[in-house]
Amino acid sequence: MSAFKDIWNSCKQVMLNIWEVASNTIVEVFHDHGVMSIFFIAGLVYPFLYEGLCWENTLKEVPIAVVDLSGSQQSKRFLRKVDASHDVKIEYRCTSMTEAEQLLQDQKVHGIMYFPRDYADNLEGVKGQAHVSVYCDMSTFLYMKNILLSSSLVMLDEMHLVQRQRMSALGVGDEMINEFIQGSQYEETKLYNPIDGYASFLIPPVLVLIILQTLFLGLCMLMGTLREEKRLYKVSNNKWSNSIQVNLGMALGFFIIYIGLSCIDLILVPRIFGNIPHIGDVKNLIMFIVPMLLSTIFFSLFIAGFLKNRETGMVVLLPTSLIFLFIAGVSWPQVCIPEAWRHLSYFFPTTWSLHGYLHLNSMGATMSQIAKEFNALWILTAFYFVLAVIQMVVIFRKDPKSLASNN
Amino acid sequence: MIATVVVMLLCCFFFATIMQKGVPERMPIAVVDLDKTTTSRNVIHQLNSMQMVQVTKVCNSYAEARDMLQRGDIYGFMLIPRGFYNKLAGLKRPTLSVYTNNTYTVGANMAYKQLLTMCNLVAGALQLEVFTAVGLTEEQAMTLIQPIVMENHQIGNPKANYAIYLVGTILPGILGLIVLTTTVFSIGLELKDKTSREWLDVADGSMPVALIGKLLPYNLIYLALGICCNMLLFEVMDLPVAGSFLLMSLAMLVYVCAMQAIAVLFIGLIPTVRTALSISALYGMLAFSMSGFTYPPMAMLPAFRSLTWLFPLGHYYHVYANEALLNGPIENTILPMIWMLLALLPQLFIVERLRYAAINLNYSPK
Numbered sequence: 001m002s003a004f005k006d007i008w009n010s011c012k013q014v015m016l017n018i019w020e021v022a023s024n025t026i027v028e029v030f031h032d033h034g035v036m037s038i039f040f041i042a043g044l045v046y047p048f049l050y051e052g053l054c055w056e057n058t059l060k061e062v063p064i065a066v067v068d069l070s071g072s073q074q075s076k077r078f079l080r081k082v083d084a085s086h087d088v089k090i091e092y093r094c095t096s097m098t099e100a101e102q103l104l105q106d107q108k109v110h111g112i113m114y115f116p117r118d119y120a121d122n123l124e125g126v127k128g129q130a131h132v133s134v135y136c137d138m139s140t141f142l143y144m145k146n147i148l149l150s151s152s153l154v155m156l157d158e159m160h161l162v163q164r165q166r167m168s169a170l171g172v173g174d175e176m177i178n179e180f181i182q183g184s185q186y187e188e189t190k191l192y193n194p195i196d197g198y199a200s201f202l203i204p205p206v207l208v209l210i211i212l213q214t215l216f217l218g219l220c221m222l223m224g225t226l227r228e229e230k231r232l233y234k235v236s237n238n239k240w241s242n243s244i245q246v247n248l249g250m251a252l253g254f255f256i257i258y259i260g261l262s263c264i265d266l267i268l269v270p271r272i273f274g275n276i277p278h279i280g281d282v283k284n285l286i287m288f289i290v291p292m293l294l295s296t297i298f299f300s301l302f303i304a305g306f307l308k309n310r311e312t313g314m315v316v317l318l319p320t321s322l323i324f325l326f327i328a329g330v331s332w333p334q335v336c337i338p339e340a341w342r343h344l345s346y347f348f349p350t351t352w353s354l355h356g357y358l359h360l361n362s363m364g365a366t367m368s369q370i371a372k373e374f375n376a377l378w379i380l381t382a383f384y385f386v387l388a389v390i391q392m393v394v395i396f397r398k399d400p401k402s403l404a405s406n407n
Numbered sequence: 408m409i410a411t412v413v414v415m416l417l418c419c420f421f422f423a424t425i426m427q428k429g430v431p432e433r434m435p436i437a438v439v440d441l442d443k444t445t446t447s448r449n450v451i452h453q454l455n456s457m458q459m460v461q462v463t464k465v466c467n468s469y470a471e472a473r474d475m476l477q478r479g480d481i482y483g484f485m486l487i488p489r490g491f492y493n494k495l496a497g498l499k500r501p502t503l504s505v506y507t508n509n510t511y512t513v514g515a516n517m518a519y520k521q522l523l524t525m526c527n528l529v530a531g532a533l534q535l536e537v538f539t540a541v542g543l544t545e546e547q548a549m550t551l552i553q554p555i556v557m558e559n560h561q562i563g564n565p566k567a568n569y570a571i572y573l574v575g576t577i578l579p580g581i582l583g584l585i586v587l588t589t590t591v592f593s594i595g596l597e598l599k600d601k602t603s604r605e606w607l608d609v610a611d612g613s614m615p616v617a618l619i620g621k622l623l624p625y626n627l628i629y630l631a632l633g634i635c636c637n638m639l640l641f642e643v644m645d646l647p648v649a650g651s652f653l654l655m656s657l658a659m660l661v662y663v664c665a666m667q668a669i670a671v672l673f674i675g676l677i678p679t680v681r682t683a684l685s686i687s688a689l690y691g692m693l694a695f696s697m698s699g700f701t702y703p704p705m706a707m708l709p710a711f712r713s714l715t716w717l718f719p720l721g722h723y724y725h726v727y728a729n730e731a732l733l734n735g736p737i738e739n740t741i742l743p744m745i746w747m748l749l750a751l752l753p754q755l756f757i758v759e760r761l762r763y764a765a766i767n768l769n770y771s772p773k
Contacts, residue, residue, distance in 0.1 A: 034681030042689055053696050055708035062705075104562070105735030107728070123554060127547065130555050138564035139728035140703050141572055145516075148559065155557050162554040170551075172541065179499065180534065186503045186526040188519070191476065193509035198702050201512040217688070221681065277510070311595070314684050315588040316410050319418050319581045321692060326425055332569065333482070333514035336431045338424055355479055362510045365477040372478075 014245060017235040021249025022256065024233065028222060029257060034310070038218040043261045046210050047203075047269045054199035057275045062146045063091035064111040065100040072120030074158070078132070081154040082113065087146040100135075110137040111147040126166045142198065192277060192363050199275045200362075205330045207265050208292075208357050212350050213321045215258055215293070216300045220313035223304035232395070232402045243392040247385065251297045258297075262289045270361060277362040284367050288356055291377035295349040298384035305391035324350040330358070349384075352376045411585050415632050418581045419639055422574045429568035431517045435463040437472045437484040442491035450487060450529060460521045476508050483507035483518035485525070495533055503529065513569075563649055563732025571646050575731060576700045576724045578636045579659070583666045583720055584691040586629050590670035591687050593621065594761075595680025603765035614762040618754075622667050629667075633659040641731075650730035654740050658726040658747075665719040665750040675757035678764035694720040719747045 029035050064082075068075050083090045091109055094100040100112045112135040122130035134151050136144040160181045167177050193200045226232050233249070236242040267285055270278035307313045327345040329337050334355075337345070345351045356373030359365035367374065395402060438454065440447050455462050463481060466472040472484040486504040494501035505522045507515040531552055538548035564571045597603040610617035634656050641648045648655070670687060677683040696702065697714065698721035704712045715721050722743035729739040 032681070033679070034685045037682060037685040038688070041685075046689075046693075049693065050696065052708040052711050054702055054706075055711070056706040059703065059706050105729070105733050106739060107725075107733075127550050129550055129553065131558060132555060133558045133560060135560045135562055137728075138561050138567070138572065138732055139724075140700060141567065141569075142701075142703065144561060144567065151557065155555055159553070159555050163551055166551055166554070170541075170543070180537075185500050185530040186505060186523070188505045188507075188523070190507055190509045190515070190519075193512070196509050196512060196516070198512075198706075201510065202702070204510075221685075225681075311592050311680060311684055312410065314688055315585070315592050316414055318584055318588060318688050318691070319414055322577065322581060322695070323418065323421055326422070330511065331513060332426060333431050333434060333511065333517070335433065335435060335514075336426075336428060338427060341421075341425055358510050359477060359479055363477050363508065369474065369478045 017245045018249040018252060021233050021235060021246050022253035025222075025250050025253030026257060028226075029218070029253070032222060032225065035218045035222050038214050038221065039257065039261070042210060042214045043265060047207055047265055050203055050206050051199065051269075051273050051276075054202060054275075057197035057199040058195055059142045059146050059198075060086050061089040062087065062111065062143050063109045064088050064113060064147060065092040065094050065103050065109040066090055067094050067097055067100050067112065067114045069117045070115040070119035074120045074123055074130075075115040078115070078154055078158055079113070081157060082150055085150040085153070087150040104135065104137055107137070107139075110140075110143040111135060113151065123162055126169050192279075197275055199273075200277055203273075203276045204270065204358055204362050205325065205328075205354050207269060208354050209321060209325055209350065211258065211262050211265050212292070212296045212353060213324070215254065215296055216303075216320075217314060217317060219254060219297065219300040220304040220307055220317060221310050223301065224307045224310035224313050227307065227395075227402050228309040230402050232392075239393050239396050240389070243389045243396070247298070247301060247388050247392060250301065251294065251385075254297050255293055258293050259289065262293060266357065266361070279364040280361040281364075284360055285357075287367065288360055288370065288374060288377075291374065291381055292349065292353040292356070295377045295380040295384060296353070298381055298388045299349050301388040302384050302391050305388070305395055324348055325354075327351065328354045330354050346376070347380070349377060349380050352380070411589050412628070412632065415582060415585055419578060419636055422577055423639055423644055426570040426574060429570040430459075430566055431514065431569075432459055433461045434459060434514055434518050434521075435481045436460050436518050436522070437464045437466050437475055437481045438462050439466045439469055439472045439484060439486040441467075441489045442487045444492040446492040446495060447487045450485075450525065453528070454485070454521070454525055457521050457525070459517055472506070476506070479508075481508075482511060482514040483522060485522050495529075500530065500533065563647060563734075568646075570644065571731075573701075574644075575640055575646065575727050576698065576720070577695070578640070579633065579662065579723050579727075580695050580698070580720050582629065582633055582636065583662065583694060584688075586625075586663055586666040587670045587673075587687045587691045588684060590622065590625065590667050591674045591683045592680065593625065594618075594671065594674045595678075595683055598674075598678055598764060599680050607762070607765050614758045614765070617765075618671060618758070618761075622671075626663055626667060629663045630660050633663060646731070648731050649734035650740070652730075654737070655726060655730050658723060658730075658740065658744055661744045661747045662719050662723045665722075665747040668751045668754055669719070671761070672753050672757055675761040675764070678761070694718045697721060698724050700724045716746065719750060722747045 029039065066079055068079065079090060082088060088111065092103055097114060103109045104112055114133040116131060119130045122128040132155065134147060136147050138144060164177055164181060190196055233246045234242060235245050266289060267282060270276040304313065326332055327337065327341055327348065328351040334342065352373045356370045359370045438451050440451065451462055451465060454460060464475060469486060475481050476484065484506050488501060491501045503526050505519065505526065507519045509515045534552045535548050538551060539545060561567055597606045607614065607617050610620055637652070637655055637659065640646050641652060673687045674683045677686060697718040699715055704715045725743040726740050729735045
C-alpha cells in the first residue's frame with residue numbers, strides 16, 4: 001500500500017514540477033518584449049499583411065504595347081480580342097519595335113505584341129502561315145503567364161476562323177467543319193485553386209510558416225535569455241529526471257500559447273478571407289496541429305541548446321525561414337529538389353507540416369490520406385524530444401552554473 | 408559575426424544548388440486509361456517521353472487518380488475516356504480531360520502545359536489524317552491545322568529559368584536580413600553591455616563618427632559578400648547578365664548602406680537590443696513579399712502599393728531586372744539607387760536620440 005502511495009506521490013510531484021515549469025514559461029513569455037513581439041505581432045498581424053499584399057489574388061490588365069505593321073482588319077480584330085481579356089490591357093500602340101522596346105525597358109509595359117507587315121497576306125487564300133511575335137518581361141513570371149495565356153487563347157480563336165474559311169474554300173462540308181472546330185478536344189479542371197490565384201497558393205503555406213517560425217525564433221530567444229541570465233529551470237537533482245521534466249514543462253507552456261495562435265491563424269484566418277482555400281475538416285486540422293506544434297517545440301528546444309545568449313539565435317537563425325520554405329518543396333516542386341537536400345528536409349518539422357496542412361486545408365484530404373505526414377511529425381516529436389533531453393543534460397554537465405540557483 | 412558570414416555562404420550554397428536545373432523536370436503525373444487500347448497506351452508512352460513529366464501510375468478509375476492527387480503523389484492527371492479509339496477512328500473528336508492540383512502552382516502549371524501539348528498533338532495527328540484522306544498534301548494540311556504561328560520571346564530569360572528569376576533577388580534579400588540584424592545587434596550590444604560611452608569617447612563624442620567607425624568595416628564585409636553572391640550567380644552559375652556587372656555591384660553597395668541605415672533607425676528608435684532585433688526581423692522578412700518580385704505591386708491592396716517604396720530590396724530588384732534581364736538605359740538603374748539612398752535621410756534626426764541613449768545607457772534588463 002505504501003509503495004503505491006510512494007509512486008503516487010512521486011507522480012504527483014512530477015506533474016506539479018512540469019506544471020510549474022510550464023506556468024513559469026508562460027509568465028516569462030509575457031514579460032519579454034522581444035518574444036512577445038515575435039509571437040503576437042508576427043503571429044496576429046502578418047496574416048493580415050500578407051492578405052493585403054496579395055489582395056487581388058490574380059494579376060489583371062497587365063499593360064502591353066503593340067506594334068502592328070500589318071494594320072490589317074485581321075490584326076486589328078486579334079488585338080481587340082486581346083484587349084478585351086482580363087489578363088492584359090493594350091496601353092501603347094507603337095509604330096516601331098524600338099519604340100516598344102524602350103517602353104518595356106522603362107517597365108511602362110510588361111510585354112510587346114508584334115504583327116509583321118505580311119500578317120494578313122499570309123492568311124488570305126488557302127495556303128501560308130502567318131506569324132505573331134510576343135515579347136515578355138521576365139522580371140516577374142506572373143506577367144509572362146498573363147501575356148502568354150491571353151495571346152494564345154485569342155490565337156486559337158483566330159485560327160478557328162481561318163480554318164473555317166479555308167476548309168469551306170476547299171469544299172469541305174459544313175458539318176465536318178463544325179465537328180472539327182466546335183467539338184472540344186479537351187477540357188481542363190484546376191482543382192483546389194480554380195483561378196490559379198496567387199493568394200490562394202501562397203497564403204496557406206505562409207500561415208504555417210508564420211506559426212512555426214515565430215515559435216522557433218521566439219523559443220530560441222527565450223531559451224537564450226534563460227541561459228544568458230543563468231536561470232535555466234531546476235526541479236530535480238537528478239540530471240536526467242530534471243531534463244525530462246523541464247523539457248516537458250517548457251513544451252507544455254509553449255504548446256498552451258501556440259494552440260490558441262494556431263487555431264486563429266490556421267483555421268480562423270482562412271475562413272475570414274474568401275480567397276484562401278479552407279475545405280478542410282476542423283477536427284482533423286486540430287488533430288494535425290498537435291504533432292505539428294510538438295515536433296517544432298522539441299526541434300526548437302534542441303537547437304536552442306546550442307545558443308549561449310538571446311540575440312545570436314535571431315541573427316543566425318532568421319534566414320532559415322526561407323530555407324525551410326524552399327527545401328519543403330512547396331513553391332519549387334519537391335521532386336525537383338536535389339536528392340541530398342530532399343533527405344535533409346525530412347528532418348525539419350516544417351516540411352511535413354506544410355504538406356500535411358496544405359493537403360488537409362486546401363485539398364480536403366482525409367486523415368488516412370495524410371497518414372504519412374501525420375506519422376512523420378510524431379516520429380520527429382519523439383526524435384527531437386530525446387535529443388532535447390540529451391542536450392539539456394549536456395548543458396547541465398558542461399555549464400552547471402546556468403541553472404537557476406534559487407530553485 | 409563569423410557565424411553570419413557562414414550563414415550567408417550556406418544560404419548562397421543552398422540556393423545555388425536547390426534550383427540547379429532551373430526548369431522543373433520529370434514531374435509525376437498519372438493517366439486514367441478507361442479506353443485501354445493501343446492508341447491510349449501510345450498516348451501514355453508519348454507523355455512519358457516528354458522531358459518535364461513522367462507517368463508514375465496508370466490508374467483504372469478517376470477516384471484512384473484523385474486519391475493520389477490528394478495524397479500529393481502527383482501534380483495532375485489526364486483522363487482518357489472509354490471509346491477514345493473508336494471516336495478517333497471514326498474521325499470524331501474525342502474529349503480528353505486534364506486535372507491539375509493548383510495548390511502547388513509551379514508544379515501544376517508545368518504539368519498542365521505538358522498535358523495540354525499532348526492533347527494538341529493528339530488532335531493535330533487526327534486532323535492531319537483527315538486532311539490527307541480528303542486528298543490534301545501534308546504541307547497544305549499543316550497550313551490548315553496551324554494557320555497562325557506564335558513566336559515567344561522571353562527577354563533575358565529565354566527558358567523561363569526559375570533560378571534566374573528567384574535567386575538573383577532572394578540572395579540579396581537574405582544578405583539584407585543579415586545586415587539588418589547584425590547592425591542592430593552590434594550597436595545594441597554596446598548599449599546592453601554598457602560600453603556605449605567608451606565607444607562614443609573614441610569618436611570624441613561625435614555620434615556620426617562613432618557610427619561610421621563602427622559600420623564601415625561591416626559595410627566592406629557585406630559588400631564583399633554581396634559581390635560574391637553576384638559572382639556566384641553570374642560567373643559560377645553562369646546566369647546571363649545583359650547589362651553591367653559593375654553597376655550591379657554599385658547598387659549592392661548602395662543597398663548595403665541603405666539596410667545599415669534602416670538598422671540604425673530601428674536601434675535608434677528602440678534602444679533595446681532584443682525588441683529592436685525582433686522588429687527588424689519582422690521588417691526584414693516582409694521585404695521579400697514587399698519588394699514585389701514575386702507578386703507585383705499593381706495587384707496589391709492600394710494602401711500597400713506605396714509602402715513597397717520603403718523596402719530597399721524592391722529597388723535593388725529593379726536594378727537587377729534592368730541590368731541582368733532588360734539591359735535598359737542607365738537612368739533605370741540610377742533612379743532606384745537614389746531611392747535607396749533616401750533611406751539615409753532619417754539618420755539626421757535619429758543620431759541625436761542614439762547619442763542620448765549611448766550616454767544614458769538606458770538599457771533595462773526586462
